Amino acid sequence: MLKIENLHATVAGKAILNGLTLTVPAGEIHAIMGPNGAGKSTLAYVLGGRPGYEVTEGSVTFDGRDLFAMEPHERAAAGMFLGFQYPVEIPGVSYLQFLRESLNSQKRAKGDAEFSGAEFIKLAKTQAATLGMDAEMLKRPVNVGFSGGEKKRAEMVQMGIMDPKLAILDETDSGLDIDALKAVGHGINEIMRAPEKSVLLITHYQRLLDYVRPDRVHVLSRGKIVRSGGPELAMELEREGYAEVAA
Ligand code: ADP
Numbered sequence: 243m244l245k246i247e248n249l250h251a252t253v254a255g256k257a258i259l260n261g262l263t264l265t266v267p268a269g270e271i272h273a274i275m276g277p278n279g280a281g282k283s284t285l286a287y288v289l290g291g292r293p294g295y296e297v298t299e300g301s302v303t304f305d306g307r308d309l310f311a312m313e314p315h316e317r318a319a320a321g322m323f324l325g326f327q328y329p330v331e332i333p334g335v336s337y338l339q340f341l342r343e344s345l346n347s348q349k350r351a352k353g354d355a356e357f358s359g360a361e362f363i364k365l366a367k368t369q370a371a372t373l374g375m376d377a378e379m380l381k382r383p384v385n386v387g388f389s390g391g392e393k394k395r396a397e398m399v400q401m402g403i404m405d406p407k408l409a410i411l412d413e414t415d416s417g418l419d420i421d422a423l424k425a426v427g428h429g430i431n432e433i434m435r436a437p438e439k440s441v442l443l444i445t446h447y448q449r450l451l452d453y454v455r456p457d458r459v460h461v462l463s464r465g466k467i468v469r470s471g472g473p474e475l476a477m478e479l480e481r482e483g484y485a486e487v488a489a
């Protein structure tokens with residue numbers, strides 16, 4: 243699904259990723275953990291194609307295609323979903339409008355038929371129920387005045403509607419209370435636990451992994467993967483701290 247080889251990237255002329263190699267097969271959920279400033283968000287931005295993040299060496303293939311030959315919207319149309327730590331607010335656009343346009347623009351890109359209003363509302367209600375969210379909430383402007391938990395639940399509703407092959411979720415758990423954390427974990431499992439799907443779950447703390455059990459855990463330190471293991475590695479990190487494990 244995702245094959246990253248010897249990836250080097252700079253931001254504002256500063257080297258942040260320094261030879262990162264990682265393979266995520268279809269059907270697996272991989273967690274990336276690491277201390278502040280390790281380059282976790284930079285990795286998510288580079289994979290998403292955010293301007294200002296320059297790849298200086300290495301390669302990435304997504305579902306067998308050269309990722310860096312694809313524009314960001316082509317990456318999304320090919321089934322990549324990115325969830326970021328700080329969701330944007332869009333005053334004047336309701337969440338439902340935003341979701342419907344996201345879905346239909348992807349359908350157009352693939353040459354598929356667009357959803358009708360009624361079909362779309364049904365889909366949105368089903369996905370909202372999965373996340374334990376009142377669908378009425380989705381009539382409000384995108385993220386304006388939403389709590390941290392509401393933003394993340396809504397983002398998971400978006401993920402359910404887009405039905406991606408690969409989800410890259412950056413600190414989806416930051417600032418969530420236990421109920422929201424459980425709902426988001428349940429949403430990730432419901433939407434993404436499938437033989438043809440994969441998740442790259444970027445997190446600073448172990449707690450989300452109580453709800454979403456990863457197949458593999460990788461430690462990112464100073465721009466590269468310094469250790470990989472099973473779910474027990476996350477417990478070890480929680481106990482011992484990054485200084486011990488990533489030294
Ligand atoms: P993490 O998500 O692991 O906490 P980041 O990827 O956000 O780490 O940041 C990695 C390093 O890159 C940090 O030292 C950070 O200060 C630096 N960095 C990130 N974005 C920029 C930027 N736009 N300009 C300069 N430095 C940046």
Ligand code: MG
Nearest residue numbers: 277278279283
């Ligand atoms: Mg950080």
Ligand code: MG
Nearest residue numbers: 282283284413
């Ligand atoms: Mg970060």
